[in-house]
C-alpha cells in the first residue's frame with residue numbers, strides 16, 4: 343500500500359492537508375427530511391442561462407412537474423420538488439456571496455407530496471446513448487459535486503472525442519463534508535448502476551471510482567457492488583489531500599495524464615462525473631425521476647447535531663439548521679459547501695440548490711483569523727499550488743491593477759482552490775483577490791460581448807432599413823414607369839381617335 347501511494351503522490355502536484363474534521367458527521371446515516379412549508383427554486387442552479395419559467399402565481403403543481411425549461415445549450419430543466427401552489431415567480435436572495443436577488447419560483451407545499459406523471463422508464467441496456475443523454479437532460483441533472491455543469495452535455499462528448507475512461511469522483515476532499523462518503527456506504531448499488539448507464543452513454547468500457555484513502559467503508563461498499571450494468575468498476579484509492587476532488591487533479595492522480603491549461607479532460611479521453619450525479623442518473627433512467635432532491639452535510643462546531651440529510655431542492659437553510667438542533671453559538675462563518683471553496687452566506691432563508699453539498703456553521707475556534715501582513719516571498723504558496731502557478735506574483739499584479747499581466751501569468755488557470763491563502767504565513771487573502779479579478783475580467787468580457795452584440799444589432803438594423811429604402815425606391819421607380827407608360831398609351835389612343843398619322847408609332851412606343 344505504501345509503495346502504491348508513493349507512486350500516486352508523485353503524480354499529485356501541490357495541495358495541502360487541512361484538518362478534515364469529518365468525524366463530526368461521518369458516522370451519521372443519511373436522514374430524509376420532510377418537505378418544508380415553503381420551497382424556493384432559483385431559475386439558475388447551473389452554469390449557463392437561467393431556465394424559462396413555465397408556471398405562474400396560483401398554479402397548482404405536482405411533485406416532479408417541469409416548472410422551468412432549459413434555455414440554451416448549457417442550461418438545465420427545473421422540476422417541482424413537492425406538490426403545492428406557486429405563490430410567487432419573482433426575485434429572491436440567491437445562495438451566493440453577493441446575496442443579490444435572482445429569479446425564483448416559490449412554492450407553498452400542500453403537505454401531500456403528490457407525484458405528477460413521471461417520465462417513462464428507460465431500459466438503459468436497450469437504450470441508445472442519445473436516448474440516455476436526452477433523459478438526463480430532461481431530468482435536469484447537473485454536476486452535483488458543486489460544478490453544476492449540465493451532465494447531459496458531458497455525456498454527449500462521445501461524438502467529439504475518443505473517450506476511453508469514466509472516473510466517478512468520490513474523493514470528497516473538502517474538510518467536514520461526508521454526504522458522498524455516506525452515499526457510497528448506503529447506496530453503492532445505485533451509484534454503480536448510474537456509472538454503468540453513463541459508461542454506456544459515453545461509449546467507454548473502463549470505469550474507475552476514485553475514493554480518498556480516509557474513506558475505507560465507502561471503498562469497501564463499492565467493492566461489494568463493483569459491477570454497474572455489466573461494466574466492471576475499478577475502485578481506486580487516492581491520497582487524502584486537498585484539492586484531490588478537483589477534476590484535472592483527480593485525472594492526473596488516477597491516470598497520470600496531465601490536462602493542459604484550459605483544455606478538457608475529455609481531450610485526453612477521460613470524463614469525470616460525481617458519485618451523486620451517478621445516483622441521480624440511476625433514478626432518472628430507471629424510475630423516470632427528475633433531480634429534485636440531494637444529500638447535504640450539515641456540520642461544524644456551531645451546529646448542535648451534525649448530520650447527513652436527504653433534502654428537497656429549494657429547502658431553506660434555516661429549516662435544515664433547525665432540523666439539526668439549531669446553533670450552539672453565533673457562528674463566526676456560515677457557508678454553503680466546504681470551508682475551502684464554499685460560499686459564505688448571511689441569510690438563512692436562502693435555499694438548497696442542486697450544487698449544494700454542505701451547510702457549515704463554524705465557530706470562532708474553528709476559523710483562523712489573523713492580521714494580513716506583507717508578502718515575505720517565502721514561496722510556500724508556489725509549492726502548494728496544484729496548478730503550478732506563482733500566487734504571490736499573481737497577487738502583486740492584481741494589486742497593481744494589472745489584470746492583463748495577471749492573465750499572462752495564469753490567472754484564468756487558477757481553480758480557486760484556496761490552498762495558497764490557507765498556507766500563506768502572512769495571511770494574505772490571495773484566492774479572494776483572484777476571484778475578484780476573475781469577476782472583473784468576466785464583467786469586462788460580458789460588457790465587450792454586449793457592445794459587440796449592440797453593434798451587430800445596429801448594423802443589422804441599418805442594413806434592414808437600407809434594404810427597405812431600396813425596395814421603396816425601386817417600387818417608386820416602377821410606379822413612375824407604369825404611369826409614364828399609361829400616359830403614353832392614353833396619348834396614343836387619343837391621337838388614334840383624332841386620325842393622327844404618328845399614332846401607330848406612339849402605340850408601339852407605349853407597348
Ligand code: SF4
Nearest residue numbers: 717718720721723766
Ligand atoms: S505564501 Fe504568502 S508570504 Fe509566502 S510568498 Fe506566498 S504570498 Fe508571499
Ligand code: SF4
Nearest residue numbers: 727756757759760762
Ligand atoms: S487558489 Fe489558484 S493560485 Fe491559489 S493555490 Fe489554488 S489554483 Fe493555485
